[in-house]
Amino acid sequence: MSIRKNGDCWKLGILFSETGATAVIEKSQKNGALLAIEEINSKGGVAGLPIMPVSYDPGSIPSEYGRLAEKLISEDGVSLLIGCYMSSARKEVLPVIERRNALFFYPTLYEGFEYSPNVIYGGACPNQNSVPLASYLLENYGTRFYFVGSDYIYPRESNRVMRNILRQGGGEVIGERYLPVTAVKEDFVSILEDIAETKPDVIFSTVVGEGTINFYRAYYEAGHDARKVPIASLTTNEAEISRIGAKAAVGHITAAPYFRTINTPKSRRFLQSYARMFGSDEMVTSCCESAYFQVHMLAEALEREQSLDIERLREQLLGSTWDAPQGKIKIDPDNNHTYLHSRIAKVDDNGDFIVEREVRRPIKPDPYLVTPDLNDHRFRLREASKPVRAS
Amino acid sequence: MIADLRNLNVLVLHPRDSDCDDLIQQIIRIGCNVESLWPLPESLPGNVDVVFVEIREAISPALGKLLSQRPDKRPTVIGIIGYENPSVLQGILDIEVQTVISKPLRAFGVLSCILMARRIWLAQLESHKTEEKLKQKLEHIQMITEAKFILMRHHNINEKEAYKIIRSHAMSRRTSTIEIANAIINADGLLSNLNVSK
Numbered sequence: 164m165s166i167r168k169n170g171d172c173w174k175l176g177i178l179f180s181e182t183g184a185t186a187v188i189e190k191s192q193k194n195g196a197l198l199a200i201e202e203i204n205s206k207g208g209v210a211g212l213p214i215m216p217v218s219y220d221p222g223s224i225p226s227e228y229g230r231l232a233e234k235l236i237s238e239d240g241v242s243l244l245i246g247c248y249m250s251s252a253r254k255e256v257l258p259v260i261e262r263r264n265a266l267f268f269y270p271t272l273y274e275g276f277e278y279s280p281n282v283i284y285g286g287a288c289p290n291q292n293s294v295p296l297a298s299y300l301l302e303n304y305g306t307r308f309y310f311v312g313s314d315y316i317y318p319r320e321s322n323r324v325m326r327n328i329l330r331q332g333g334g335e336v337i338g339e340r341y342l343p344v345t346a347v348k349e350d351f352v353s354i355l356e357d358i359a360e361t362k363p364d365v366i367f368s369t370v371v372g373e374g375t376i377n378f379y380r381a382y383y384e385a386g387h388d389a390r391k392v393p394i395a396s397l398t399t400n401e402a403e404i405s406r407i408g409a410k411a412a413v414g415h416i417t418a419a420p421y422f423r424t425i426n427t428p429k430s431r432r433f434l435q436s437y438a439r440m441f442g443s444d445e446m447v448t449s450c451c452e453s454a455y456f457q458v459h460m461l462a463e464a465l466e467r468e469q470s471l472d473i474e475r476l477r478e479q480l481l482g483s484t485w486d487a488p489q490g491k492i493k494i495d496p497d498n499n500h501t502y503l504h505s506r507i508a509k510v511d512d513n514g515d516f517i518v519e520r521e522v523r524r525p526i527k528p529d530p531y532l533v534t535p536d537l538n539d540h541r542f543r544l545r546e547a548s549k550p551v552r553a554s
Numbered sequence: 555m556i557a558d559l560r561n562l563n564v565l566v567l568h569p570r571d572s573d574c575d576d577l578i579q580q581i582i583r584i585g586c587n588v589e590s591l592w593p594l595p596e597s598l599p600g601n602v603d604v605v606f607v608e609i610r611e612a613i614s615p616a617l618g619k620l621l622s623q624r625p626d627k628r629p630t631v632i633g634i635i636g637y638e639n640p641s642v643l644q645g646i647l648d649i650e651v652q653t654v655i656s657k658p659l660r661a662f663g664v665l666s667c668i669l670m671a672r673r674i675w676l677a678q679l680e681s682h683k684t685e686e687k688l689k690q691k692l693e694h695i696q697m698i699t700e701a702k703f704i705l706m707r708h709h710n711i712n713e714k715e716a717y718k719i720i721r722s723h724a725m726s727r728r729t730s731t732i733e734i735a736n737a738i739i740n741a742d743g744l745l746s747n748l749n750v751s752k
Contacts, residue, residue: 276665277662278580278583278661278662279661279662280661497579497582497583498583529585530583531583531584531585531665532560532585533556533557533559533560534557
């Protein structure tokens with residue numbers, strides 16, 4: 164047997180930032196991974212050996228992710244890794260992973276147009292979240308959109324896709340502004356003035372990290388009412404909403420595969436387990452859920468293969484399914500991305516995301532789709548099954 | 555143009571090995587229709603927009619025959635190369651590929667490679683069409699000029715008047731000035747031949 168274990172354990176490299184602009188969301192992703200590891204180890208590990216996390220803090224600096232990936236592989240002897248939130252960070256890790264032939268799990272939504280045999284993508288691509296969000300907004304809020312984003316690849320590409328979908332539905336983009344990832348509250352002032360002047364029906368935000376919290380708060384403080392003109396986003400999540408505060412967050416919209424309020428046995432078990440380990444489930448996000456199911460799916464593949472042979476592990480992973488907190492999911496053997504659920508939720512008075520609409524079946528990932536079709540029947544939304552607070 | 559990439563029919567002419575499989579998989583991911591053939595077929599299937607073909611140190615005559623020389627009868631051609639030596643480089647020039655992709659094949663780069671090749675191919679096709687159009691136009695001008703001179707010689711008129719005659723004949727017979735010019739040139743040739751045989 165070609166076992167190349169790391170001594171008496173299976174090492175899993177973890178690259179999520181504890182500090183810097185995207186620390187809030189990345190900490191939630193790290194917790195998701197650690198929770199999965201804890202669950203697996205408490206049941207006896209994989210093939211009798213525990214999974215050992217080896218973790219570094221890249222401080223939300225893209226080049227650090229590349230350097231630390233190299234360090235994990237060459238110095239710590241790791242060949243399985245999970246990590247990264249921003250695309251710019253993933254692009255730093257990618258060449259290292261490919262050169263060293265390691266296996267990398269990326270539990271974050273992104274802009275698509277990538278495939279590497281060494282990466283398993285666990286987040287949504289635009290066809291899995293942009294189309295449902297656009298059709299919901301056009302139906303419920305109106306046709307005049309204002310785009311605000313952080314200035315890097317994901318927001319720009321995500322806005323390109325959104326503009327395209329909106330045009331199909333008779334929508335228009337009346338403003339488009341980008342800010343550095345490190346934007347503070349004052350940076351949003353001129354944008355908010357412009358919004359007050361142009362009076363859009365919806366704001367589509369691709370602001371990420373700390374900027375999100377600053378933006379939503381500034382929006383509230385400038386006197387805007389999110390119940391009338393919400394900020395819609397694919398990235399704003401529970402962890403950020405809890406920082407923004409219920410008062411400023413109520414009425415805003417997010418599309419994601421998973422929300423903490425999904426009341427299924429699997430989701431409840433996930434949240435209980437998370438709360439037991441970290442004290443509360445407040446920071447659980449869809450990216451956290453993605454890190455969680457990716458580590459579990461990796462563990463199952465390891466259990467079946469009992470080897471760190473990357474080619475064989477990949478074969479085990481491709482096409483495999485798992486009963487995740489969001490529902491049944493599957494790794495698409497065509498492109499290494501994941502079939503995911505698609506849900507639209509609105510923040511209620513308590514600061515909880517209440518799922519308003521969902522797509523009936525998990526959506527096949529299509530990372531190379533240039534312009535998703537607004538009328539694609541696969542993306543048709545239905546009323547969400549009765550939303551109940553899970554706790 | 556980027557949005558149209560998905561509608562392309564792609565043909566891969568390469569032995570079915572792991573390189574070929576990786577390439578086909580990536581083309582499927584991109585969303586194009588893809589077919590692979592090996593050994594080389596006698597002729598290209600209809601509707602092929604883009605052909606990936608391996609370029610080695612010796613180009614088989616079959617490959618030369620397969621890809622027409624006429625730009626308007628030729629799909630976009632992308633060479634797959636494993637070496638960069640002068641023989642292979644000469645092959646790239648001889649086959650007149652729009653771009654190349656190198657082995658070992660990586661998924662990353664295939665999309666921009668198709669896009670580049672397509673853009674160059676389209677530009678070549680456009681300039682070929684423009685060239686054909688200009689050639690024809692030049693021929694027409696020459697014919698009309700010749701016809702005008704014949705009329706001027708026979709009727710002792712100036713160039714403007716000669717053109718007027720050609721145009722009014724064209725209009726009354728509902729045909730083009732070219733055809734009238736052609737008729738005049740033919741008639742003149744015929745008449746001068748008759749003169750000779752007298």
